Amino acid sequence: MNQMSGKTVIAGVGATAFGKLPGRDIVSLNVEACRKALKDAGVPKDAVDAVFVKVPTSSREFMFGQKVCEALGVQPKIGGAWDQGGAANISLISFAAASILAGQCSVALICYADNPRTGNKQTYQRPRGDDAIYGWFSTAAGYAMIQRRHMIEYGANAAALGEIAVAARRHGAANPYAQLRKPLTMDDYMAGPWVVDPLRRDDCCLVSDGGAAILVMSAEAARTFKVPAPVPILGLGQCQTSWDVQLRPNLTSTVADVSARMAFEMARLRPQDMDVAQIYDCFTITVLMTLEDYRFCRKGEGGRFVADGRIQIGGELPLNTSGGLLSETGTPGLPLVIEGVRQMRGSANLQVSGAKKCIISNQGGTMHTHSTLILGQ
Amino acid sequence: MTMTTAELTITPVSEPYWTSLRCGRLKFQSCSCGHKWLPPRAECPSCLNTDWQWVEAEGTGKLISWVVYHVAYHASLNDRLPYNVALVELDEGPRLITNILDASDGRGLSGDAPVVLDTGATKACQRSQFRLEHQPANANLT
Numbered sequence: 298m299n300q301m302s303g304k305t306v307i308a309g310v311g312a313t314a315f316g317k318l319p320g321r322d323i324v325s326l327n328v329e330a331c332r333k334a335l336k337d338a339g340v341p342k343d344a345v346d347a348v349f350v351k352v353p354t355s356s357r358e359f360m361f362g363q364k365v366c367e368a369l370g371v372q373p374k375i376g377g378a379w380d381q382g383g384a385a386n387i388s389l390i391s392f393a394a395a396s397i398l399a400g401q402c403s404v405a406l407i408c409y410a411d412n413p414r415t416g417n418k419q420t421y422q423r424p425r426g427d428d429a430i431y432g433w434f435s436t437a438a439g440y441a442m443i444q445r446r447h448m449i450e451y452g453a454n455a456a457a458l459g460e461i462a463v464a465a466r467r468h469g470a471a472n473p474y475a476q477l478r479k480p481l482t483m484d485d486y487m488a489g490p491w492v493v494d495p496l497r498r499d500d501c502c503l504v505s506d507g508g509a510a511i512l513v514m515s516a517e518a519a520r521t522f523k524v525p526a527p528v529p530i531l532g533l534g535q536c537q538t539s540w541d542v543q544l545r546p547n548l549t550s551t552v553a554d555v556s557a558r559m560a561f562e563m564a565r566l567r568p569q570d571m572d573v574a575q576i577y578d579c580f581t582i583t584v585l586m587t588l589e590d591y592r593f594c595r596k597g598e599g600g601r602f603v604a605d606g607r608i609q610i611g612g613e614l615p616l617n618t619s620g621g622l623l624s625e626t627g628t629p630g631l632p633l634v635i636e637g638v639r640q641m642r643g644s645a646n647l648q649v650s651g652a653k654k655c656i657i658s659n660q661g662g663t664m665h666t667h668s669t670l671i672l673g674q
Numbered sequence: 675m676t677m678t679t680a681e682l683t684i685t686p687v688s689e690p691y692w693t694s695l696r697c698g699r700l701k702f703q704s705c706s707c708g709h710k711w712l713p714p715r716a717e718c719p720s721c722l723n724t725d726w727q728w729v730e731a732e733g734t735g736k737l738i739s740w741v742v743y744h745v746a747y748h749a750s751l752n753d754r755l756p757y758n759v760a761l762v763e764l765d766e767g768p769r770l771i772t773n774i775l776d777a778s779d780g781r782g783l784s785g786d787a788p789v790v791l792d793t794g795a796t797k798a799c800q801r802s803q804f805r806l807e808h809q810p811a812n813a814n815l816t
Contacts, residue, residue, distance in 0.1 A: 422747045427682050427713065428771040430801050433759045434747035442761055446739040449785030494742035494756075494780060543761050543771050544711075548739060 302563050303673070305394040306519045306527035309338025309512040310635040315626035316476040318506035319415045323353050324368045326410030326508030331369055334510040338524050340404065345512075347375040347396060347405035349389035354382070354629070355413035355420050365408065374402045382661020383577060384535070385409075386630030387668035391533040393513045403518055409631050410508025418504055428543070437580070439542045439663030441496040444582040446548040448495065450597065455495075457600030458581035459486040462499045464609045465578060465617050469624025471610075472646050476503050477624045500581040502622035509631035511638070528641045531654070532566065532671030534559025542663050553590035553658065553667045560656070560669040568593045571671075572652035573640050574614055575633035577660045578621040587658050591669075610647045618647045630659040637672045688714035690728050698797030702768040704729040712768040733791030734807070735764040742780040754778075762789055762804055775805040782806065 311333025313326050327350065335342055348371060350362040358364070362377035375396055379385045386409060393405035413420065425433045448454055466481035481499055489498035519527040536552035536559070538545065561567060568591055578584045585599040593614065594602040602608075608616035619625045619636040626632050637655040639645040657670040684692055691714045694701045704710045704727055709720035718726055740760040746752045756779045763769045775792055777783050788807035795803035 424681070424748065425771075427688070428759075429681055429748070431759050431771050431773050432743060432748075432751050432754060432757050433771050434743075434751075438741050438743070438759065441741040442739045442759075445741060446761075446785070449739065491742070491744045494744065496741075543769050 301394060301398055301533070302531050302565065303529045304516055305397055305513055305530045306516050306524070307511050307530065307634070307638050307672070308340060308514050308519050308522070308524040308527050309334040309336070310510070310638050311335070311337055312509040312632060312635060313410070313507050315474065315505045315507040315628055315632070317414050318412060321412060321506065323356070323410045323412055323508070324364055326412065326506070327365045327408045327510070328368050330410060330508040330510035331406050331408050334406065334512045338512045338522070340512060340522050340524065342369070342371065344404045344522070345371050345406055346373050347393060347402035348373045349375070349393055349405060349407045350378040351385040351389060351409035351630070352378045352380045353411040355411050355417045375405070381666045383579065383629035384659045384661040384666035384668040386634060387533070387657065387659040387670045388535050390511070390513060390530070390634070390670060391535060391668065394530055394533060397513065397515055403514060405513045406510055407513060407631070408508065408510035409628070411628065412506040414504050414506045416506070421504065435493065436663065437496050437501055438493045440580040440582055441493040442542050443548050443586075443664065444495050444580070447582060447586065450549050454582070454585065454600055455487065456483070457585055457603050458500055459483050460603040460608065461578065461581040461584045461616075462486050462623060464603075465621045465623035466499075467609055468618050468647055469620025472619050472625055475620040475625040476505055476627075477620070496580065499623070502579045503624070503627035505627040507626050507628040509628060509635060511631065511634060526642045528638045529673045530670065531673040532560035532564030532669070534563070534669040535667065537666050538664060541665070549586065550590055550596060551586065551664045551667060553587050553660065554592070556667045556669045557591040560671050564671045564673070566654060566671060571614065571654050571656045573618060573649040573655045574616050575618070575621070575637050575655065575657040576616055577630065577633065577658045578617055578623050579629070579660070581623070583660060583664065584616070586664070587660070591656070591658070610649070615647070615649050618645055618649065629661070633657050633659070634670060637670070641672050641674050687716050692800075694728070694730070695796055695802060696800045698793035700731045700733060700791055700796065700802050701728045702731055702764065702766060703727070710767045712770050731764050731766055731791070733793070735762045735789055735804070737761075737774065737783060737785065737787045737789050738763050738769065739785070740774065740780060740783055758783070760804065770802065772802045772804050775803055776809060777806070782809070
């Protein structure tokens with residue numbers, strides 16, 4: 298893996314508006330995001346010979362990768378859709394980078410779009426299999442179960458989770474494209490109603506319509522195409538927990554640590570080398586556990602790590618600088634990658650001054666799947 | 675209020691599990707390789723073979739975690755609010771989703787607390803129901 302580091306780049310990024318997008322279908326949202334990513338890179342559509350699509354969350358689709366390719370008017374060598382929840386975005390970047398370096402393709406689009414906000418939110422409120430007879434419903438409840446166990450093992454975490462929510466909302470308030478721009482105080486957070494106790498309202502990410510896409514190619518191809526601002530991919534990692542929440546022998550740690558270790562080893566970097574981070578924040582507990590699993594701090598010390606503004610802009614490790622899933626958009630995964638690209642280009646709305654390394658986490662299901670990306674300059 | 679088993683997907687593999695619960699008995703699968711598990715599945719997830727049998731659980735375990743619902747995600751759950759959903763580890767090893775009786779809003783629950791199967795309640799509502807070991811049935815908690 299080490300020889301892969303820096304040999305591929307993110308050449309272009311694109312996204313639709315986020316929020317309520319009535320009347321837009323998910324194929325169209327994918328096409329808009331891809332069109333913008335190609336334009337950002339200055340690369341013609343005809344150069345694309347791979348299209349990696351993340352399946353939508355809110356509807357079941359068959360042959361979805363081909364539907365998107367048809368609408369894009371491309372016949373890629375590699376094309377199809379991957380189902381891994383939110384982790385799929387970075388996993389697909391990993392597959393694209395490996396395929397490019399193996400000579401199987403040369404210019405790859407990775408894209409995702411969904412419209413649960415104006416469409417179908419049922420996925421998030423679903424019965425959890427046969428256990429629904431116990432009242433076991435919803436995506437949020439799985440994270441709440443994990444959050445409670447973290448409280449049992451490491452003590453109360455509401456203040457820590459509040460810090461994460463407050464930081465995301467502060468950053469989102471400064472982002473003109475963010476869906477939720479209302480700042481949040483710690484008092485607001487604590488006063489928020491239960492969604493599923495111990496999850497409060499502001500622990501939970503947004504539900505959004507929207508699409509995002511990125512273009513990946515070799516660093517050499519980026520020079521050939523005269524791409525204006527390519528961002529090198531330094532590290533990639535993945536690992537899958539697989540077991541559903543109730544069957545995991547350990548609820549307070551996931552295989553995110555394996556994914557991060559892969560990425561750090563590929564990049565030959567350590568957590569302390571990161572200047573900025575985009576950590577998947579579907580729920581605040583996910584951020585706390587990911588920081589611990591990534592070894593930014595020891596297990597159980599995430600609360601102390603996120604305190605005193607360390608994760609806010611101007612702090613030691615600014616986190617989710619465009620607002621993340623809690624404030625910018627609930628569209629999973631790729632918007633975090635796009636913000637990482639902007640930070641490395643020096644063009645972010647809340648730019649971390651002098652930032653040269655950014656780590657990005659993606660995860661899916663109820664911490665079932667995980668993937669990690671490290672970007673550089 | 676009880677939800678009916680109509681919402682269950684009962685298969686030839688899982689049918690003995692649900693039939694036992696209707697008699698107030700909780701069973702798990704035990705493989706010749708030594709692995710024990712729930713929920714029901716055709717192959718042992720450890721050795722992948724099918725040389726397993728149903729074994730009745732002692733009905734004792736510990737509370738790993740729980741959540742409390744204040745909002746119903748299904749119309750049939752409105753009457754139960756607030757209610758808890760708990761994750762219990764049986765002393766034999768398997769883990770399962772269940773409810774803890776007499777603690778609907780979660781008060782009185784603590785991590786790793788010993789819990790026991792309430793066979794009467796399990797039989798009555800056709801799904802496993804536990805209670806804190808140190809809290810006898812019908813205790814007045816108000």
